[in-house]
Amino acid sequence: xxxxxxxxxxxxxxxxxxxxxxxxxxxxxxxxxxxxxxxxxxxxxxxxxxxxxxxxxxxxxxxxxxxxxxxxxxxxxxx
Numbered sequence: 093x094x095x096x097x098x099x100x101x102x103x104x105x106x107x108x109x110x111x112x113x114x115x116x117x118x119x120x121x122x123x124x125x126x127x128x129x130x131x132x133x134x135x136x137x138x139x140x141x142x143x144x145x146x147x148x149x150x151x152x153x154x155x156x157x158x159x160x161x162x163x164x165x166x167x168x169x170x171x
Contacts, residue, residue, distance in 0.1 A: 118148035
């Protein structure tokens with residue numbers, strides 16, 4: 093199985109850029125796990141073809157393109 097690439101939509105990318113260091117590090121650790129398997133833990137199906145996964149102090153919502161082996165992050169929420 094190939095590793096997936098991760099792309100952020102503009103709004104989610106802006107939010108990612110403003111994360112403080114500890115949250116950003118936690119998100120980067122989450123990304124490392126998701127690129128290997130975007131459907132396994134810690135991912136949760138939203139039952140509408142999107143998935144969510146939490147990191148320390150927030151979560152992302154994403155859709156997966158198996159054809160292009162890409163995870164498209166459509167939202168990032170920092171709590």
